[in-house]
Amino acid sequence: MIDIDHLRQWIGREEQQSELLTPAIAERFDATFDLRGETGDGARAPALIHLCLAPPAIPTEELGPDGHPARGGFLPPVPLPRRMWAGGAFSFHGDIRVGETVTRRSIIQDVVVKEGRTGMLCFVTVEHQVDSNGRAALTERQDIVYRGVDGPDAGAKKIASTAPAGEYRRAVQPSAVLLFRYSALTFNGHRIHYDAPYVHGQEGYPGLIVHGPMQATMLMQLAEQIRGSRPTQFEFRSLSPLFDDADFTLNAADDGSGLKLWTCYADGPVAMVARAEW
Structure with missing residues (x-):
């Protein structure tokens, strides 16, 4: 049983994280995707590299058996075992550049429970405002879905x-x-x-x-x-x-x-x- 009223108390919760986009991070990103772009200070960063910056640094002892952080904290404690990134959207306002500090301001926009083909689903919508050295870079909508383990393989x-x-x-x-x-x-x-x-x-x-x-x-x-x-x-x-x-x-x-x-x-x-x- 999901207490949706309790989970919806997380709507409006905010957090902020920042990280310096170093040439080394840009080099590793390009190497992963076989890109050949410029990675020195001042270079225009590749698209969606912000997804690799300022991730939650959760201590290992606080991770669940699947390697995900334990429930609660910024995201609501949805009592369903499997969590996936179901989709998202990006509106780009300006460039992120190597050598700049990238800041992500996040807010929980919505929490909704639905009945799917495979059982109960809980959708959490998060909005991220991302800037680079204080300049607006992009707005992101992140759609997260939680589900159970039962249902079709x-x-x-x-x-x-x-x-x-x-x-x-x-x-x-x-x-x-x-x-x-x-x-x-x-x-x-x-x-x-x-x-x-x-x-x-x-x-x-x-x-x-x-x-x-x-x-x-x-x-x-x-x-x-x-x-x-x-x-x-x-x-x-x-x-x-x-x-x-x-x-x-x-x-x-x-x-x-x-x-x-x-x-x-x-x-x-x-x-x-x-x-x-x-």
């Missing part, structure tokens, strides 16, 4: 129509090294991204799970490469998981003034859908 690839191939397409090998590197960049201890025995034995998945924010970052990079400039708006939503047991593709197609983008297995349904606007 989340690890099974669902029977669904095969996703179309995009006008623009790029293959990605989700190696364990790539997933580990992104977990390290984001100080993300969630074991589903790097601990194969745990994933198979405790979570029942067929492989390590590809991070949602990493997929979104790759789609954002694809959008930039296609149009030659950074979007002013970008939003994404996760539909089904991707695992490290098979390569997947990044896809894009022109859609009016913007691009629609998606990730998928070669023979699978859409895993993440996104849209970029200029």
Whole structure:
């Protein structure tokens, strides 16, 4: 039973975190994604690098068995065992530059409980205002979903129509090294991204799970490469998981003034859908 009235008391809760974006962090980000950008002081930082800055530094003894921080604190103590980043949106106002201090001001916007196909779901919406040396850089909406462990096997690839191939397409090998590197960049201890025995034995998945924010970052990079400039708006939503047991593709197609983008297995349904606007 979820006491929604209690959880909604977290609406309006705020926190603030800051971190200096050093050349070393920018270099590690670029190395993870095979980018060749400038990483010295003053260089324009790559898109969505802010997701790797100022993560919660929770002591190891305060982590749960899945590697996530124990419930409570800034996020509400939702009594459901599995937490995922379901989607988000970004509005870009200015550049983050290497050598500047990036500050994230966060506020809980909403907490809602719904009944889904697999049981009870709790959605928490967080807004982040991000600045770089005091200049507004972006506004982010983060959609977090909590769910139980019962229901259909989340690890099974669902029977669904095969996703179309995009006008623009790029293959990605989700190696364990790539997933580990992104977990390290984001100080993300969630074991589903790097601990194969745990994933198979405790979570029942067929492989390590590809991070949602990493997929979104790759789609954002694809959008930039296609149009030659950074979007002013970008939003994404996760539909089904991707695992490290098979390569997947990044896809894009022109859609009016913007691009629609998606990730998928070669023979699978859409895993993440996104849209970029200029």
